Amino acid sequence: MSDSAVPSRQLPRGRHGLPRETVVASQRDRILSAMAQAMTENGYVGTSVAAIIKLAGVSRETFYEQFRSKEDCFEAAYERAAQLLLERIVEATATLQNAPAAREQRIEAMLGAYLGGLAAEPADARLFLIEVYAVGPEAIARRGELQESFAAMVADILEARTAEQYFACQTLVAAVSAMVTARVAADDLDGLRALREPLLELLRRSGDLFGSAEQIPSR
Missing domain, CATH: 1.10.357.10 (Tetracycline Repressor, domain 2)
Incomplete structure (x- = not known):
């Protein structure tokens, strides 16, 4: 999986009319994929939340809405x-x-x-x-x-x-x-x-x- 593979799953910007649960599920999927991908380069210890959210294309607030840490x-x-x-x-x-x-x-x-x-x-x-x-x-x-x-x-x-x-x-x-x-x-x-x-x-x-x-x- 390339670095571009995770952001490619992002939903359309602006008004898209999708249910809230669809949006949340998409964000979660991208975050989990980004977690795995980020660790291929830096390992678990060297992978930061900042690196995960950058690769996933989500905000820090979105990350912490779904995960405690x-x-x-x-x-x-x-x-x-x-x-x-x-x-x-x-x-x-x-x-x-x-x-x-x-x-x-x-x-x-x-x-x-x-x-x-x-x-x-x-x-x-x-x-x-x-x-x-x-x-x-x-x-x-x-x-x-x-x-x-x-x-x-x-x-x-x-x-x-x-x-x-x-x-x-x-x-x-x-x-x-x-x-x-x-x-x-x-x-x-x-x-x-x-x-x-x-x-x-x-x-x-x-x-x-x-x-x-x-x-x-x-x-």
């Missing part, structure tokens, strides 16, 4: 980024719930949606994976909760039935998180997308480590 704004931006990524994954896998060979197809779809989503929104990915550690313990705890929700999704897809299999799924998600974080930090989006096939191959060779003994067939 920079940290409050970050938390909202983080939740939005997480929600968009989760929605992307759910949309990619929902139609495969009862399909033949659903396990294989769903894990492929999930990995594709997850890695593709991070690569498609690198500013949100950096916020989601990296800058969260600079915000404080509450934000880090929230990241842990979301990582656990990803682990639960993986465990469901891989049909984890035992505590040992569930732990293996948690370990897999933690490892994937570390690998994608390194590539996002290096702006290596091609490397991010390229993780999909090696991860699928790992699952093909895993037997019943993560769940059902049914293996993901090679193509």
Whole structure:
């Protein structure tokens, strides 16, 4: 996302006849996008409210009407980024719930949606994976909760039935998180997308480590 991408969402100047809630939602969206974009250059600590409102094209008064502080704004931006990524994954896998060979197809779809989503929104990915550690313990705890929700999704897809299999799924998600974080930090989006096939191959060779003994067939 370029610096010009955020202001481009601004509403028309002057009388536009739009409902108040539409205006507020547009302002909020621009502020959250600007928060993510500003941090790609200066990180959370180096990003000021002034930089956010300049990039978003809103006034300081508008910012503080919606957010108590920079940290409050970050938390909202983080939740939005997480929600968009989760929605992307759910949309990619929902139609495969009862399909033949659903396990294989769903894990492929999930990995594709997850890695593709991070690569498609690198500013949100950096916020989601990296800058969260600079915000404080509450934000880090929230990241842990979301990582656990990803682990639960993986465990469901891989049909984890035992505590040992569930732990293996948690370990897999933690490892994937570390690998994608390194590539996002290096702006290596091609490397991010390229993780999909090696991860699928790992699952093909895993037997019943993560769940059902049914293996993901090679193509």
